[in-house]
């Protein structure tokens with residue numbers, strides 16, 4: 001098992017051009033005394049949409065690390081993989097996010113459920129878990145119900161893990177299990193039972209991504225009851241610490257928050273909970289960088305701004321198709337979207353203000369932001385025309401990518 005560091009930041013980079021600018025943000029955080037390492041993550045779905053392949057993520061990460069003399073660890077995450085698509089990632093990734101959300105709710109075999117409940121008599125009755133708001137009280141029937149719902153997902157994770165381990169033939173890697181892309185949040189009680197099952201399968205999981213309460217819409221802030229999130233997050237931390245001790249799971253096991261970018265209003269509660277518990281964190285904030293690329297183009301003005309407007313227009317035209325794969329994590333009010341003709345009239349400042357995630361700014365438009373968040377396919381279709389423009393506007397793009405990651409993400413989460 002390759003050990004993960006206490007704090008790690010999942011930075012996705014849709015077009016593979018920003019690894020250096022992202023790493024600059026991590027360097028700034030390190031200069032402030034925070035030990036945080038980058039993880040470049042990209043999913044199979046993103047590779048398909050963009051037409052890239054996993055080798056490119058490794059190449060971009062290695063190049064950035066070399067050119068900036070980064071001497072700390074860094075990782076390359078095969079994000080949201082499954083048995084069908086993991087093979088292409090094997091030579092290039094040292095971090096695997098095993099996605100078993102689709103198996104949740106599919107009933108496990110009766111005998112497996114019974115065996116699980118028989119094996120875990122320690123879960124029956126009142127459990128006093130340090131740090132938990134209320135003691136957990138489980139009847140045998142509760143455990144059975146939860147096991148029926150999650151056991152198959154864990155069995156599937158085990159199958160994928162073993163497949164990766166064989167394919168890596170001895171090379172060490174980090175294992176994450178993700179269950180975030182599903183309809184219903186998992187409760188701390190469910191997390192405990194999931195972790196017990198993970199331990200039964202001897203999976204050296206170091207990050208786990210449950211689905212949290214509230215909405216995690218793409219590119220915009222958290223929507224939901226912050227107090228409820230706060231409680232759930234703290235309870236999850238308590239359950240994880242307890243499971244590490246009780247089941248011998250890796251001591252480095254920590255939560256992975258798949259943020260869908262920019263969940264600013266929960267950063268404070270997360271930071272406080274980490275400080276109080278001493279827990280680590282993995283945070284994925286991938287799509288935010290692609291939006292900064294667009295902001296950088298718009299800020300450069302001229303041809304860069306024109307291309308950013310063209311991408312908006314294209315995204316508007318193909319909105320239904322672009323939003324379909326993300327329907328559960330997007331909430332666009334079409335009435336709030338300016339027309340392509342409106343946007344054509346915008347100045348550089350107007351475009352930047354509409355897109356930049358500054359909730360205090362009157363011109364900030366979360367609907368435009370969500371649409372463009374899922375609109376990277378439009379830029380991908382432009383091919384070299386898009387990439388050459390990003391290169392031509394490198395100064396403004398890199399500045400925005402670095403500042404965004406440092407000022408709006410790393411700093412509020414880990415520094416102040």
Ligand SMILES: [Zn+2]
Pocket residue numbers: 080178180181258
């Ligand atoms: Zn995710």
